[in-house]
Every structure is written in structure tokens, then in C-alpha cells.
Amino acid sequence: xxxxxxxxxxxxxxxxxxxxxxxxxxxxxxxxxxxxxxxxxxxxxxxxxxxxxxxxxxxxxxxxxxxxxxxxxxxxxxxxxxxxxxxxxxxxxxxxxxxxxxxxxxxxxxxxxxxxxxxxxxxxxxxxxxxxxxxxxxxxxxxxxxxxxxxxxxxxxxxxxxxxxxxxxxxxxxxxxxxxxxxxxxxxxxxxxxxxxxxxxxxxxxxxxxxxxxxxxxxxxxxxxxxxxxxxxxxxxxxxxxxxxxxxxxxxxxxxxxxxxxxxxxxxxxxxxxxxxxxxxxxxxxxxxxxxxxxxxxxxxxxxxxxxxxxxxxxxxxxxxxxxxxxxxxxxxxxxxxxxxxxxxxxxxxxxxxxxxxxxxxxxxxxxxxxxxxxxxxxxxxxxxxxxxxxxxxxxxxxxxxxxxxxxxxxxxxxxxxxxxxxxxxxxxxxxxxxxxxxxxxxxxxxxxxxxxxxxxxxxxxxxxxxxxxxxxxxxxxxxxxxxxxxxxxxxxxxxxxxxxxxxxxxxxxxxxxxxxxxxxx
Amino acid sequence: xxxxxxxxxxxxxxxxxxxxxxxxxxxxxxxxxxxxxxxxxxxxxxxxxxxxxxxxxxxxxxxxxxxxxxxxxxxxxxxxxxxxxxxxxxxxxxxxxxxxxxxxxxxxxxxxxxxxxxxxxxxxxxxxxxxxxxxxxxxxxxxxxxxxxxxxxxxxxxxxxxxxxxxxxxxxxxxxxxxxxxxxxxxxxxxxxxxxxxxxxxxxxxxxxxxxxxxxxxxxxxxxxxxxxxxxxxxxxxxxxxxxxxxxxxxxxxxx
Numbered sequence: 001x002x003x004x005x006x007x008x009x010x011x012x013x014x015x016x017x018x019x020x021x022x023x024x025x026x027x028x029x030x031x032x033x034x035x036x037x038x039x040x041x042x043x044x045x046x047x048x049x050x051x052x053x054x055x056x057x058x059x060x061x062x063x064x065x066x067x068x069x070x071x072x073x074x075x076x077x078x079x080x081x082x083x084x085x086x087x088x089x090x091x092x093x094x095x096x097x098x099x100x101x102x103x104x105x106x107x108x109x110x111x112x113x114x115x116x117x118x119x120x121x122x123x124x125x126x127x128x129x130x131x132x133x134x135x136x137x138x139x140x141x142x143x144x145x146x147x148x149x150x151x152x153x154x155x156x157x158x159x160x161x162x163x164x165x166x167x168x169x170x171x172x173x174x175x176x177x178x179x180x181x182x183x184x185x186x187x188x189x190x191x192x193x194x195x196x197x198x199x200x201x202x203x204x205x206x207x208x209x210x211x212x213x214x215x216x217x218x219x220x221x222x223x224x225x226x227x228x229x230x231x232x233x234x235x236x237x238x239x240x241x242x243x244x245x246x247x248x249x250x251x252x253x254x255x256x257x258x259x260x261x262x263x264x265x266x267x268x269x270x271x272x273x274x275x276x277x278x279x280x281x282x283x284x285x286x287x288x289x290x291x292x293x294x295x296x297x298x299x300x301x302x303x304x305x306x307x308x309x310x311x312x313x314x315x316x317x318x319x320x321x322x323x324x325x326x327x328x329x330x331x332x333x334x335x336x337x338x339x340x341x342x343x344x345x346x347x348x349x350x351x352x353x354x355x356x357x358x359x360x361x362x363x364x365x366x367x368x369x370x371x372x373x374x375x376x377x378x379x380x381x382x383x384x385x386x387x388x389x390x391x392x393x394x395x396x397x398x399x400x401x402x403x404x405x406x407x408x409x410x411x412x413x414x415x416x417x418x419x420x421x422x423x424x425x426x427x428x429x430x431x432x433x434x435x436x437x438x439x440x441x442x443x444x445x446x447x448x449x450x451x452x453x454x455x456x457x458x459x460x461x462x463x464x465x466x467x468x469x470x471x472x473x474x475x476x477x478x479x480x481x482x483x484x485x486x487x488x489x490x491x492x493x494x495x496x497x498x499x500x501x502x503x504x505x506x507x508x509x510x511x512x513x514x515x516x517x518x519x520x521x522x
Numbered sequence: 523x524x525x526x527x528x529x530x531x532x533x534x535x536x537x538x539x540x541x542x543x544x545x546x547x548x549x550x551x552x553x554x555x556x557x558x559x560x561x562x563x564x565x566x567x568x569x570x571x572x573x574x575x576x577x578x579x580x581x582x583x584x585x586x587x588x589x590x591x592x593x594x595x596x597x598x599x600x601x602x603x604x605x606x607x608x609x610x611x612x613x614x615x616x617x618x619x620x621x622x623x624x625x626x627x628x629x630x631x632x633x634x635x636x637x638x639x640x641x642x643x644x645x646x647x648x649x650x651x652x653x654x655x656x657x658x659x660x661x662x663x664x665x666x667x668x669x670x671x672x673x674x675x676x677x678x679x680x681x682x683x684x685x686x687x688x689x690x691x692x693x694x695x696x697x698x699x700x701x702x703x704x705x706x707x708x709x710x711x712x713x714x715x716x717x718x719x720x721x722x723x724x725x726x727x728x729x730x731x732x733x734x735x736x737x738x739x740x741x742x743x744x745x746x747x748x749x750x751x752x753x754x755x756x757x758x759x760x761x762x763x764x765x766x767x768x769x770x771x772x773x774x775x776x777x778x
Contacts, residue, residue, distance in 0.1 A: 010740075022697060
């Protein structure tokens with residue numbers, strides 16, 4: 001075969017051969033990203049990542065209609081940037097390690113594109129989580145808030161993609177085809193992510209409490225929450241009564257008991273800890289991803305962040321006593337976590353009880369006393385009390401709680417009221433149980449259930465239609481036919497706190513101090 | 523020696539060496555020494571290349587080949603002397619510390635010896651011009667021509683005490699530039715005339731070259747792309763790299 005007779009190679013073939021020999025490679029990525037050293041490649045990703053994540057957090061705040069801090073938007077952004085540096089650095093480190101592990105992959109362009117897409121998804125994930133964590137306001141602009149998120153996500157994605165490419169190709173002699181940056185595909189991805197993240201906001205606005213007609217019950221219902229009581233102990237307390245039990249994921253008492261009170265999981269009710277952080281005294285945030293120390297340390301030292309104790313301001317779902325009260329049922333609720341005053345109802349906040357107590361037994365005693373006062377005043381059809389003495393003192397049920405429960409059991413046996421005892425193992429475990437001293441409850445076997453089932457069951461027993469969007473459902477199998485309201489409504493709407501203040505206060509600090517002295521927050 | 527070194531020529535390799543060094547603010551005199559040394563080695567390689575035992579060339583740079591002018595034995599001795607003179611200049615020139623000088627000597631020795639020009643010349647002589655393909659031609663070029671381009675660019679950067687990353691960027695510049703230069707040379711050889719190129723036109727000649735193997739259109743496109751890659755390789759180094767990029771474009775557009 002002679003040269004003259006051989007067909008000339010195609011242009012693509014020639015390029016491919018020359019690239020394999022190290023030609024047609026300007027080494028731009030290497031020249032830029034290897035100077036001054038490899039770890040320097042991460043810096044643009046971390047900086048653009050912190051910018052994008054801070055923008056996402058700020059946009060989430062804006063989409064919820066929170067007031068801008070008096071100190072200015074720039075300072076808010078600077079504080080958020082400082083906070084988000086940590087997750088951005090973690091993302092950069094992950095990218096660095098993965099890229100090192102994937103050095104000279106078969107399809108570096110695809111790997112880099114995946115890194116970029118992951119970066120964009122992270123930003124919108126932050127936005128969606130931020131939106132879900134914040135209580136809804138009335139003046140939010142979620143679509144406008146998404147614009148800066150899209151822009152910063154775009155640049156973060158580009159930085160992550162370029163970093164991935166440069167790191168994976170650092171020691172590869174021949175570069176693949178010049179990676180095409182498909183602007184259209186990236187914009188389409190950003191659009192899809194943006195629309196997806198809107199689902200976090202969707203339905204949170206203009207959802208109002210429905211009009212419901214309720215046929216009042218004649219027999220009052222008392223719900224007693226016993227924290228720190230194992231399901232077995234509860235069974236001994238009320239042997240033979242119909243009961244249910246469940247296992248839950250580990251969590252602090254405010255989270256666990258808010259789940260029981262609302263019928264939805266923590267991601268929806270929003271109560272997850274004993275405390276939150278405030279920024280500039282106007283915005284309350286839950287520190288994201290192990291960044292609590294930034295709020296408690298540097299930002300607090302700088303006077304930018306404060307500490308807020310758990311309160312009803314952060315709960316985004318209605319508790320069962322709030323739904324009952326809105327349906328016109330006389331209600332009293334004493335000592336529940338994340339509760340707040342309610343017009344037309346007797347609600348005694350957890351903070352008020354804790355302020356007077358020095359031990360779990362005293363907490364129980366004060367709570368019982370306050371419930372008795374409330375019952376004398378308003379003769380509620382629904383009463384709810386939370387007794388955490390056993391969990392605080394770790395000595396079993398306190399004397400006050402035991403006496404109270406026994407007295408109420410006598411009333412229940414006499415048919416004067418329905419008594420539902422809800423127990424949670426507290427810090428000793430992650431199980432819960434409930435017994436129903438109720439004339440309409442049947443059966444003696446303990447049935448499996450979920451903590452989220454209790455709120456809708458309480459409401460259905462009061463004749464209130466349970467909401468379909470709750471994660472739990474009425475325990476129909478445990479009650480006689482007709483004992484539970486069978487009608488359903490789509491949802492109860494969004495709970496907006498009446499007291500959305502986010503300012504650190506002396507009373508708040510005292511409450512946190514009291515919680516600490518009672519054995520929480522350790 | 524004078525006839526070989528001072529005949530008309532473009533002095534591209536010397537230009538690359540000096541421009542590379544000036545890019546990194548290297549001292550001028552040692553850079554000129556480096557350029558002279560590299561041109562001396564290149565001139566010696568041309569003398570050897572034209573010998574009857576090798577390519578048996580009769581015309582070089584528009585004039586009769588050295589062995590045609592002064593006889594074969596004189597040509598061989600002149601070429602050897604040029605190489606020795608080059609290393610003498612590098613090893614003893616003022617203005618550079620011994621560590622840098624020894625590194626420059628090593629660079630030039632590698633490019634001109636068994637891992638560079640000599641190996642390339644041997645591969646060229648043993649190849650079958652009618653059967654040589656792209657890979658073989660590229661290998662011959664890389665050793666015979668490319669290595670000296672790379673040594674010039676790297677040498678300039680080394681003399682200016684550039685960082686390893688910067689030296690690496692210069693290597694990529696010279697590697698792409700060297701092949702682009704060779705392809706354009708081959709295109710001119712096929713299409714041009716002896717008066718302009720100073721070489722015998724080889725449109726019907728005996729040697730395989732890129733223009734013949736790839737076809738003129740593809741060869742031209744590849745030369746363009748190599749030039750772009752060459753210029754891009756030094757673009758991160760900023761405005762001071764402008765002369766090197768201009769040199770790459772000028773070589774692409776040359777007519778002789």
C-alpha cells in the first residue's frame with residue numbers, strides 16, 4: 001500500500017491521533033487551576049458556593065416575607081455568607097476528593113457536568129429547605145426571590161464543573177474534545193430545579209383554615225402527655241385498656257411532642273430543637289448543617305446573632321387544641337412545647353411553667369395546678385396537659401402526675417370524661433404508646449400506630465373532620481363505629497404565628513437557662 | 523561554521539528561546555547566549571541532514587549545501603564544532619548560576635541527542651517514504667524538529683527561573699508550535715517553489731510529508747488548530763505572552 005493509494009485520514013481522525021500524542025492541548029485548565037497548587041482549584045468553588053448558598057438562604061427569607069433587618073441587607077448577606085462557608089467548603093472538599101478518586105475518568109466531561117448539576121441542586125435544595133423551615137408571611141415574593149438563586153446557582157455550577165474537569169484531567173496527557181458548555185441544557189436544568197424548589201413554597205400561601213361544622217360532644221376529653229414514661233409503664237398504669245404503640249426517630253422533646261400535637265413530621269411542623277438562632281433581631285433561622293457553633297460563637301460575639309428558645313412562633317402546623325379552638329370547642333392546653341396564647345382558649349406555655357419550677361416534679365405539680373384552674377374557669381370540652389417530670393427527674397412518674405392521672409382515671413371509669421394517656425420514652429428510648437380510657441374505644445390488644453396518628457384521632461373524636469394532608473390518620477380500628485368523625489377536609493391551612501418576634505430577650509435567656517437547669521440543652 | 527550558522531534563515535528557535543525568557547523577565551545576555559547555542563545545534567543538524575550519507579540535499583537556505591561548498595569532511599567537522607561551541611557557550615556564559623546552566627546543558631543535550639534530533643534522523647532515514655503514515659511522520663517530526671523547539675522554549679523559561687507550571691505551559695506552546703511549523707513547511711514544500719522556500723520543491727519528491735499524507739486542506743486546518751493551541755497555551759501568562767502568540771501566527775501565515 002503506498003501513500004498515493006491510501007485514502008487520507010479524516011480530519012477527526014487526525015485530531016484524535018494528535019491529541020493522543022499531546023498536541024492540540026493548550027492546557028488552559030491545568031495552567032489556571034494548578035497554580036499555585038492543586039488545592040487552589042477549590043477556592044473558586046467554595047467562594048461561589050458560599051455566595052450561592054447564602055443567596056439561597058436570603059432568598060428563602062425574602063420569599064417568606066420576613067422583614068429586612070434594620071442593619072441592612074448587606075450585613076445580613078455577609079452573615080449568611082460566613083455561615084454558608086462551612087457547607088460550601090464541605091462541598092468543595094467532597095468535589096476535590098471525588099475528582100482525585102476519578103482522576104482520568106473515561107468520560108471527564110460527563111463527570112464534570114454531574115458535578116455542576118449537583119452544585120446547582122444543592123443550592124435549590126438549600127432554598128427549598130429554607131422555605132420549609134421558615135414560617136410563612138404574607139408579603140413574600142417567591143418567584144422574584146428565585147431569580148438571584150438561579151443566577152448564583154448557575155455560576156456555582158460552572159465553577160464546580162470547571163474544578164471537576166481541571167482536577168480530573170490534571171495528569172492526563174491528552175485532553176478529550178474541548179468540553180462544550182451547553183448553555184441551553186444548563187439553563188433548562190436550572191429552570192427545572194427552580195420549579196421543583198417552588199413546591200416547597202406552593203400551597204403555603206393563601207391556604208386558610210376551612211369552615212367546618214362540628215357537632216359538639218357531651219363528654220369532655222382530656223389528653224395527658226407523659227414524657228419519660230416507657231410504653232410498658234403506661235400499660236401497667238392502665239392495664240387492659242385499648243392502646244397503640246409506635247417507634248419514632250430520635251429527637252428532642254420539642255420535636256417529638258410537636259409531632260404528636262400536629263400530626264405531621266418535623267420537616268412540616270418546623271419545631272426541631274430547644275433553641276434557634278436570630279439574625280439581626282428580625283429573622284429566626286435554624287442553623288444549617290452543623291453550623292450552630294458559628295451562630296453561638298462568632299456571630300453572637302459580633303452582636304449579629306442571638307439565641308431564641310423554642311416557642312410557638314416557629315411552629316408551622318396547627319396543634320390539635322388550636323384546631324379544636326378554631327372550631328368553637330372550649331379548649332385548654334397546659335405546658336406543651338412550642339405553644340402560645342390563643343384567643344378564646346386557655347393556653348399556658350411551657351415557658352411559664354418552667355419559670356417557676358426547679359425539678360421535674362415541680363413542673364408536673366405546677367402544670368396540674370394550672371390545668372385545674374383553667375378547667376374551673378372555662379370548663380373545656382378538650383383539655384391537654386404535658387407532664388415531663390419523669391423525663392426530667394428520671395425517677396418515674398412524679399407524685400403530682402401519678403395522683404392526677406389516678407384521679408382522672410376514676411372520672412373516666414365513671415363515664416365523666418374520656419382520658420387519653422400518651423406516653424413517650426423520652427431520653428430513655430424512642431418508643432411511644434397511648435391508652436384510651438374511652439367508652440367508645442374497644443379491644444385490649446396493643447395496635448401498631450404512628451405518633452402522627454394521634455392528633456387526627458383526637459380531632460375526629462371531637463367531631464372535627466381530620467385533614468387529609470396530615471401525615472397521620474384517625475385510628476378508626478380502635479373505636480366503635482360512629483365514634484370518630486368520618487368526614488375529611490383537604491387541610492387546615494398554614495399556621496402563621498401571632499408572635500413572630502425574633503429578638504433575643506431577657507425572658508428568652510432565662511427560659512433557656514431554666515431549660516438547662518432542668519437537664520435539657522446538655 | 524560561519525557558512526552554516528550565518529546563512530539566511532529565520533532563526534525561529536533562537537527567537538522562541540529569547541521571547542520565552544523575556545516573558546518571565548529573564549536576563550537578556552544569557553538568553554541571547556541560549557538562542558545562539560540552539561541555533562548552532564540546529565545549523566549543525568542541517569549540515570548533517572544534507573550529507574550524501576543522509577538526505578543528500580543540494581540546496582539549503584537558497585544556497586548550495588555546506589558539503590557541496592566545502593567538501594564532506596569539512597562539513598562534518600564544522601557541524602561537530604558547532605555543537606561543541608553551543609555547549610561551550612551554555613556552560614561558560616556569564617549571568618546564570620551553575621545550577622541553571624547545567625540544566626540548560628541537559629535540556630539541549632536531550633533535544634539534540636539520542637532522545638531528540640539523532641533518533642529522529644535515524645527514524646527518518648530508516649522509514650519508507652511511500653509507506654510512512656501519520657504516526658510515523660509525527661514521531662520523526664517530534665524527535666527531529668519538535669524537541670529542539672521545546673528545548674528552546676523551556677530553556678528560555680528555565681534561564682528566567684520560571685516556575686514548573688510556567689515551564690510546562692511553554693512546553694505545550696513549543697510542542698504545538700513545532701508541529702504547526704513543520705506542517706506549514708510541508709505545505710510550502712508541496713505548493714511553493716525553490717526560490718521562495720530555499721529548498722527543492724518536492725511536489726513530486728521522494729519524502730513523505732504531512733501535506734501529502736493528510737491532504738492540503740486537512741493539513742492546513744490542523745496547522746491552524748495547532749497554532750491556536752500554541753497561542754492559547756501561553757494566554758494565561760498575560761499580555762507579556764503576546765509576542766510569542768504573534769510569532770505562532772506569523773509562522774502560520776508565512777509564505778517561505
